[in-house]
Amino acid sequence: MFWVSNLPSMVPAVSMRALTKRFDDVVAVDALDLDIADGEFFALLGPSGCGKTTTLRMIAGLEIPSAGSLKIHGDEVGTLPPNKRPVNTVFQNYALFPHMSIADNVGFGLRMQKTPKADVARRVGEAIELVRLTGMEHRRPNQLSGGQQQRVALARALVNRPKVLLLDEPLAALDLKLRQGMQFELKQLQREVGITFVFVTHDQEEALSMADRIGVMGDGELLQVGTPEEIYDQPVNRFVADFIGRSNFLPGTVEDSSTVCLTNGTRVVVDHAGTTGEAIALSLRPERVQLVDRGAVPDGHASLDGTIGAVTFLGSGVVYHVTLDWMTIEVRAENRPSVARREVGDDVSLWWRDDAVAVVPA
Amino acid sequence: MFWVSNLPSMVPAVSMRALTKRFDDVVAVDALDLDIADGEFFALLGPSGCGKTTTLRMIAGLEIPSAGSLKIHGDEVGTLPPNKRPVNTVFQNYALFPHMSIADNVGFGLRMQKTPKADVARRVGEAIELVRLTGMEHRRPNQLSGGQQQRVALARALVNRPKVLLLDEPLAALDLKLRQGMQFELKQLQREVGITFVFVTHDQEEALSMADRIGVMGDGELLQVGTPEEIYDQPVNRFVADFIGRSNFLPGTVEDSSTVCLTNGTRVVVDHAGTTGEAIALSLRPERVQLVDRGAVPDGHASLDGTIGAVTFLGSGVVYHVTLDWMTIEVRAENRPSVARREVGDDVSLWWRDDAVAVVPA
Amino acid sequence: ACGGDDDEPAADDTDDAADDSGDGDDADSGDDADSGDDAAEPAGDGPDCAVDEVDGDLFLYNWAEYIDPELLTAFEEQYGVSVTQDTYDSNEAMQPIISAGNSGYDVIVPSDYMVSIMISNGDVMALNKAAIPNYSNLADDFESGLPYDPEGAYAAPYQWGTTGLGVDKAVTGEDFPRSWALVFDQATADEYGTAGSISLLNDPRETLGAALKYLGYSLNSTSEEELNEAKELVANAPIQAFDSDGYDENLATGQTVVAHGYSGNFFVQFDEADDPAQYEYFVPDEGGTRWVDNMAVVHDAPHPCTAHTFINFILDAENGAALTNWNYYASPNEAAEASILPEILEDPAIYPDDLEKLEFISDTGDYEINFSDAFIEAKG
Amino acid sequence: MSGSSSAQARGIARFGLSLNVVVVLIFLYAPIVLLTIYSFSGARNPGQWGGFTLDWYRALGDDTRVQDAIWVSIKVALVSTVVSVVLGTMAALALERFTFRGKKVFDALLYLPIIIPDVTMAVMMLLFFTQAFDLLDAWFGLRIAKGFATIVVSHIAFNIAFVSVVVRARIAGMDATLEQAAADLYATRWRAFVHVTLPQIMPGVMGGALLALTLSLDDVVVTQFVAGPGSTTLPVYVFSLIRKGVTPLINAVSVVMLSASLVLVIGSLFAQRANQGRRRREPAA
Amino acid sequence: MSSSSLDPLDIVDPDHEHHHVGEEVERRLRKADRRRGLLLALPAYLYMVLFFAVPLVIVLVYSFATRTSSGSVALSGWNLDSYRKLGEPIVRNVVFRSAWLAAITTFVCLVIGYPYAYYAATRRPLVRNLLLVAVMIPFWTNFLVRNYSWRLLLSTGGPISSATEAVGLGETDLLFTRTAVVLGLTYSFLPFMILPLYASIERIDWRLVEASRDLYSNGVQSFLKIVLPLSLPGVIAGSILVFVPSLGAYVTPEILGGGRETMLGSYIVTQFLTARNWPVGASVSFVLMAVMLSATIVYFRSGGKNL
Ligand SMILES: Nc1ncnc2c1ncn2[C@@H]1O[C@H](COP(=O)(O)OP(=O)(O)OP(=O)(O)O)[C@@H](O)[C@H]1O
Ligand SMILES: Nc1ncnc2c1ncn2[C@@H]1O[C@H](COP(=O)(O)OP(=O)(O)OP(=O)(O)O)[C@@H](O)[C@H]1O
Numbered sequence A, B: 001m002f003w004v005s006n007l008p009s010m011v012p013a014v015s016m017r018a019l020t021k022r023f024d025d026v027v028a029v030d031a032l033d034l035d036i037a038d039g040e041f042f043a044l045l046g047p048s049g050c051g052k053t054t055t056l057r058m059i060a061g062l063e064i065p066s067a068g069s070l071k072i073h074g075d076e077v078g079t080l081p082p083n084k085r086p087v088n089t090v091f092q093n094y095a096l097f098p099h100m101s102i103a104d105n106v107g108f109g110l111r112m113q114k115t116p117k118a119d120v121a122r123r124v125g126e127a128i129e130l131v132r133l134t135g136m137e138h139r140r141p142n143q144l145s146g147g148q149q150q151r152v153a154l155a156r157a158l159v160n161r162p163k164v165l166l167l168d169e170p171l172a173a174l175d176l177k178l179r180q181g182m183q184f185e186l187k188q189l190q191r192e193v194g195i196t197f198v199f200v201t202h203d204q205e206e207a208l209s210m211a212d213r214i215g216v217m218g219d220g221e222l223l224q225v226g227t228p229e230e231i232y233d234q235p236v237n238r239f240v241a242d243f244i245g246r247s248n249f250l251p252g253t254v255e256d257s258s259t260v261c262l263t264n265g266t267r268v269v270v271d272h273a274g275t276t277g278e279a280i281a282l283s284l285r286p287e288r289v290q291l292v293d294r295g296a297v298p299d300g301h302a303s304l305d306g307t308i309g310a311v312t313f314l315g316s317g318v319v320y321h322v323t324l325d326w327m328t329i330e331v332r333a334e335n336r337p338s339v340a341r342r343e344v345g346d347d348v349s350l351w352w353r354d355d356a357v358a359v360v361p362a
Numbered sequence C: 001a002c003g004g005d006d007d008e009p010a011a012d013d014t015d016d017a018a019d020d021s022g023d024g025d026d027a028d029s030g031d032d033a034d035s036g037d038d039a040a041e042p043a044g045d046g047p048d049c050a051v052d053e054v055d056g057d058l059f060l061y062n063w064a065e066y067i068d069p070e071l072l073t074a075f076e077e078q079y080g081v082s083v084t085q086d087t088y089d090s091n092e093a094m095q096p097i098i099s100a101g102n103s104g105y106d107v108i109v110p111s112d113y114m115v116s117i118m119i120s121n122g123d124v125m126a127l128n129k130a131a132i133p134n135y136s137n138l139a140d141d142f143e144s145g146l147p148y149d150p151e152g153a154y155a156a157p158y159q160w161g162t163t164g165l166g167v168d169k170a171v172t173g174e175d176f177p178r179s180w181a182l183v184f185d186q187a188t189a190d191e192y193g194t195a196g197s198i199s200l201l202n203d204p205r206e207t208l209g210a211a212l213k214y215l216g217y218s219l220n221s222t223s224e225e226e227l228n229e230a231k232e233l234v235a236n237a238p239i240q241a242f243d244s245d246g247y248d249e250n251l252a253t254g255q256t257v258v259a260h261g262y263s264g265n266f267f268v269q270f271d272e273a274d275d276p277a278q279y280e281y282f283v284p285d286e287g288g289t290r291w292v293d294n295m296a297v298v299h300d301a302p303h304p305c306t307a308h309t310f311i312n313f314i315l316d317a318e319n320g321a322a323l324t325n326w327n328y329y330a331s332p333n334e335a336a337e338a339s340i341l342p343e344i345l346e347d348p349a350i351y352p353d354d355l356e357k358l359e360f361i362s363d364t365g366d367y368e369i370n371f372s373d374a375f376i377e378a379k380g
Numbered sequence D: 001m002s003g004s005s006s007a008q009a010r011g012i013a014r015f016g017l018s019l020n021v022v023v024v025l026i027f028l029y030a031p032i033v034l035l036t037i038y039s040f041s042g043a044r045n046p047g048q049w050g051g052f053t054l055d056w057y058r059a060l061g062d063d064t065r066v067q068d069a070i071w072v073s074i075k076v077a078l079v080s081t082v083v084s085v086v087l088g089t090m091a092a093l094a095l096e097r098f099t100f101r102g103k104k105v106f107d108a109l110l111y112l113p114i115i116i117p118d119v120t121m122a123v124m125m126l127l128f129f130t131q132a133f134d135l136l137d138a139w140f141g142l143r144i145a146k147g148f149a150t151i152v153v154s155h156i157a158f159n160i161a162f163v164s165v166v167v168r169a170r171i172a173g174m175d176a177t178l179e180q181a182a183a184d185l186y187a188t189r190w191r192a193f194v195h196v197t198l199p200q201i202m203p204g205v206m207g208g209a210l211l212a213l214t215l216s217l218d219d220v221v222v223t224q225f226v227a228g229p230g231s232t233t234l235p236v237y238v239f240s241l242i243r244k245g246v247t248p249l250i251n252a253v254s255v256v257m258l259s260a261s262l263v264l265v266i267g268s269l270f271a272q273r274a275n276q277g278r279r280r281r282e283p284a285a
Numbered sequence E: 001m002s003s004s005s006l007d008p009l010d011i012v013d014p015d016h017e018h019h020h021v022g023e024e025v026e027r028r029l030r031k032a033d034r035r036r037g038l039l040l041a042l043p044a045y046l047y048m049v050l051f052f053a054v055p056l057v058i059v060l061v062y063s064f065a066t067r068t069s070s071g072s073v074a075l076s077g078w079n080l081d082s083y084r085k086l087g088e089p090i091v092r093n094v095v096f097r098s099a100w101l102a103a104i105t106t107f108v109c110l111v112i113g114y115p116y117a118y119y120a121a122t123r124r125p126l127v128r129n130l131l132l133v134a135v136m137i138p139f140w141t142n143f144l145v146r147n148y149s150w151r152l153l154l155s156t157g158g159p160i161s162s163a164t165e166a167v168g169l170g171e172t173d174l175l176f177t178r179t180a181v182v183l184g185l186t187y188s189f190l191p192f193m194i195l196p197l198y199a200s201i202e203r204i205d206w207r208l209v210e211a212s213r214d215l216y217s218n219g220v221q222s223f224l225k226i227v228l229p230l231s232l233p234g235v236i237a238g239s240i241l242v243f244v245p246s247l248g249a250y251v252t253p254e255i256l257g258g259g260r261e262t263m264l265g266s267y268i269v270t271q272f273l274t275a276r277n278w279p280v281g282a283s284v285s286f287v288l289m290a291v292m293l294s295a296t297i298v299y300f301r302s303g304g305k306n307l
């Protein structure tokens, strides 16, 4: 490996305190507090316009914060120009220099840092090898496929051995099949080089499968930070639950600390219901709902009766839209020969394990 | 509903015979034979450059076939210019007219057909209502979000009540969340209006969840046509199996009509193995592999022993990369509290039901 | 008394020109041949026009600001035709337009050397003198014996003048040599403060001609050595600019101290100055150029009779006087002198006493190229 | 907005850029300001200040020769602009959107008017017209004279080239699928052109028209050679004055034409802006 | 836009009869498309052939003819004399001098035009349009008057001279100098530099600049390594559009330069008018055009389409 792995340290790689960015009257990023640990693969996730790119650009130095503090490895960098930060970026559209060869693209940062010529050549060669593009050094970016361009962008950033690598939707322009391949590679690479990755995406599955921790943003604010499992299984609110994966929201009222009364009157036992009388919703993931013949619900579980309204085949699974009197619930079943397929119109019952739901504010 | 539903008929909506398109020395579409039924939602799927767009463009009349026959509702249309075909297209980038209001965009086709003014106004209003954009008639395309633009493009095509609607990756530019929403809407809409949809995508899950039938293309040729389930469960070859969903390919040799001997010597019972002695591969979907503690395989099933090499959390599921001596197998498990999570390094055994595999040429 | 006794070379040239006229026809792109033939006819029988006959409106192609518009109005009223005048800024721009044919003009006003070029090219038509009785109003030396058209067969003199130097006496003082040395001699130029503040005409014949004159040669010299000498002189003179367009203004604004140019322009300019006495125009003692602008009828004039009538009209005594009283150039029209303002008539700068030292520029044929090349080289 | 925060120059560079803009604007307008001032000068010599006067504007009102020349100029400019915009736009479309025999020759032919020296073009047009007229006379007995038409024809000959270069740049940047979308929506080629292509390339067409207008209004040499009696344009008239002295009358003419075009240009800019503003204010449900 | 000029396109649309598909039909349709292209080009094509190419051929023929002693052209005895003349020192001097002056002019236009175009291209749309129109407006006045105005500005005792004197720099005697010529040419052709530059700078993807900043370039390096190379098409287009007419200029060098620097344009005018030597005027023009056309075609065909 051609870089020295960062030694584990207690100082966060990136540390933001009340970091804020205003554009005229728009608050793009609103008082963010966040520490990203050294060597971590951190994903920023959120809908379009929520401030992900702006956050990344502040870390990169491409945008000056309006307020707050921003430290990289302990040093305040708030107004340092981008060329003076130990940070590199992989841009969404790659931003490869169209008038330079692949080798020149990759070596650009080193040359700008006045690295000795021989070193540049060697390190460029190593970086190009790392992303498996050896032999293409002399091509121009427009002579490469999307996936190859993506790798050049990666090599161009990594070759500088940044303390933090920022990636703004690096895979968004690739088609699904290629994207899946690159996700895997990127994750591998991050493990190998041990550099802190801050990764922006709006594809939840991408974030879930790649990140050590995820920060979910909405409207300039950080809504939840946690491991993929925490975020998926214990979303703090409806927005997070819905944005990360699909979810059914069953409205109800808290009866006591472990019981919720759904709108249709069904009583449901949950782990932590909240304050009595509070209007809440149960977040229930489609794959956690059990679909059985009408009435075949095991004892001791709340159950809902309904009819199959629509069936969507997804390949690895099937989604049933089950119509209840008062709402429609999505149920995901594995596509296995052992699992019986239901038809539209079938009468069914739904049930779930008590620990399968999360209570979120209504 | 403002259009007359097409009466069911035996005449296919689109019928291609040996339809071929050559660009100089590139054969973009190679002797396609395909009938698309009236009212069907047909998806064309395949990797980049396989000829999907070219096929669609021939149907639309934007490309003249080099050879073969192309009929729409029984009429040969091979060289008819696009403006004389009862077909409309939703372009990938929408191709909305930037200098016209939404209403003018939607009414364009009707005006070109010299529809009386009052009719134009009424039908444009209905179409805009159909795609839920009422109130935005007077905006310009650049004042709409991606999803809204997509709906305008749809309305602009549908308002003409075409016999066939062509959609070239209409959702590719939308972000995942929005795309999922639009998939559902589009499918609904197609059911409502009963128009034949020919839909191009390279997103398999999109094709699987939306289409009545799917045609998988590769290199200008049609490799397989069938319902989503047929394509997913009985792929005709490795390419189709891999392209539609993920799959593990276990190499082996046919021993007799119902037995395959895998490379590692394991004997596996299958439904239709093929010719004795033939080198084949077993296509085994990750979600059909059962992951159990080492040795806990039910009797009567072939089993493979391995170790968990990597775990990828996907939200609704978890993918285990199981390392065997001779290959790695992906296994997908549901993410449910009832299913125990495995850790990297766990020793496990794999098994599957006999009908879970498909035999494909090696 | 002076014009007829012109130098030999000029006379020779006229002969050359006459000889060349045949070539000129061949040379003319085929279709001009007919009109060329007309022009090549022996002088004297122009178009069959009666005195005061008009055969249509008049189309006049003239130098800018060269005629009192009221004179044109008078012609229109007198003969019931309308006059369309377009203007040009140089003989050289006018000639190809006329020469090409189909120009649509009836009367043009070429300068002396251009008249001979145009005669040999067949660009102008022989005059029917019978239709121009006022031709006899011309002074004797203008009526005949002009080197470029000795018989007066093609052209009727319009105005004449000289080329010389205008000087800003505020710089030079009153007491400076009236000599080309002011321009060509470094020491003299330094002495009178003209060095680096001189403008010469941007015209090979005029400027090299001035140098030739200073050197004591004819300005129509076709000697290579003499031309070379003149070229060197111009090349080494302390000149600020070669300027045919704004030399008078530049003198008046102090940009230059000495300017080479045409007499009439200076007078108009000096008149405008706060103190006209600050400036002086003179023809240097070594001699200078005398020029005559002439009216001629275009070879394919659509209205030759109106053209003759117009020439006759201008040659009228009163009209000729009006012309000079308006544009401050000397009139060749002797009969007009009675009505010319005395201050014009008595101004030696306009009507020089000593015509001996003046020379006409004549066309040198192939040698023109040497002049133009030499001038380009001299300019650097 | 094309410049992002870090693309926008900061500090000294920013100051230098702004300073350069100011310097360029002063450079461009200093002569214009001066000629405007002198249009109010009482002196006949444009270099001397002769006290404030409106005489030259009054003289302009009386001077039919100048007025005629202005009208000829304007008519020539308008006609040649309209024709060259039509022909140049068609040529641009053909070159950008089609292949056809002789395309390369056409392409090269369209660059020639941009690089030919003015006099050469003047001489060649003069020779061409006179010889063509002689031929027409000899063959058909047609007698044609140079004049307004020959000026227009010559101006079109150079303007087509300038228009097509500008329009081509615009077409090259245009999304071709828009035309396909129009065809798909039952538009014939012609209607697709009118309703979709033309509005899209309009900025290029307008730019080309502006350039053609400027070139035509400013041309001297070609015009002088191909003009006929009575069809003098303003620049040719002004040029012929060059030896006798250009009076402030011509400054006054310049000021009048400048003001007129300024009103037109600024008017259209604001109309455009008001238009955009209205669009922006439309209901955003 | 005249409708008749485009209508024929629809007439050649394939009819309903041509329903059988195949290479033959494809070829025929492609041919129809080519015909359509030709039809579209035809009005301008014919126009340019009749009213430009034919006249040009006439002068081309003249360039092989001989000047008669009266200065007309003898259309006989064809020869290459006028082309031989181009090799003489006098012509070479003129060519070198004008190329040098045109190059300086081009350089000055580039140096002041580039930042202007850059500034304009990075403003919001209204400011952008105003800055571009501001470049065009002076050209709505008469070109001779503009040149005279410069003459006044530069003259001894004129505004510039007075200004420099007032600030203690002494009088500046710029009129009738080489500087004045360059100044005047720069003034005349600056818009032709700014417009294509603006077009190509405006098209630059600014994210590339950010990427370079991210890769440790300072502002100057980003400009030199990214912006400048990417705007090269505009630089070249602008340079052609300034260089070519500067070479051919003749009024400005005479009015502002005091006629002391014979430029190629003046030389050609002199040949056609003063010397009445049309064969040489024509041959110089043709060689100039041939050189420029090759340069232009090489550039424009290699992908740049700017103005
Ligand atoms: N330069 C700018 N000027 C004004 N507003 C801006 C600017 N850049 C971003 N914004 C606004 O700030 C908000 C956050 O934008 P940002 O680009 O960070 O969102 P994002 O989360 O990256 O979205 P996406 O997923 O669409 O890329 C948006 O409302 C956006 O319109
Ligand atoms: N106009 C053309 N000229 C030459 N080749 C072409 C043309 N259009 C398409 N091709 C070639 O034909 C093949 C099929 O292209 P097509 O656009 O139909 O693919 P596609 O399946 O739509 O791909 P994608 O998913 O990338 O859109 C490709 O190899 C492409 O390069």
Ligand SMILES: NCCCCNCCCN
Pocket: D113, D114, D115, D116, D117, D118, D121, D158, D215, D216, D218, D219, D220, D222, E143, E245
């Ligand atoms: N390069 C010569 C093109 C002819 C156009 N002449 C326009 C002159 C504007 N001053």
Ligand SMILES: [Mg+2]
Pocket: A052, A053, A054
């Ligand atoms: Mg973003």
Ligand SMILES: [Mg+2]
Pocket: B052, B053, B054
């Ligand atoms: Mg495609």
